[in-house]
């Protein structure tokens with residue numbers, strides 16, 4: 420139960436912060452999002468943050484968005500930075516961030 424509260428409040432705090440930035444610090448989002456690489460894998464974890472999005476539905480074992488083509492900016496810009504990633508979604512998310520805009524992260528040595 421404590422885990423659920425923790426997920427709810429930490430996600431809610433992040434959602435409030437990102438809405439504030441969307442409204443008043445748009446340039447911060449644009450700067451940070453330029454360092455984003457990868458792609459959305461459609462896991463739907465970000466759509467199940469503090470509450471499950473009403474436009475989310477399950478189809479053949481996949482989570483899909485009913486309004487994907489016209490979804491709001493706040494959804495399109497998720498995640499705009501590493502810090503913006505919901506803790507519960509970090510592992511599954513297909514996005515990652517580079518430190519410098521023009522450089523890819525160093526590959527792990529094998």
Ligand code: SF4
Pocket residue numbers: 458459460461462463464465466497498508511512513514
């Ligand atoms: S958590 Fe990442 S990969 Fe999963 S739906 Fe959200 S943006 Fe896409």
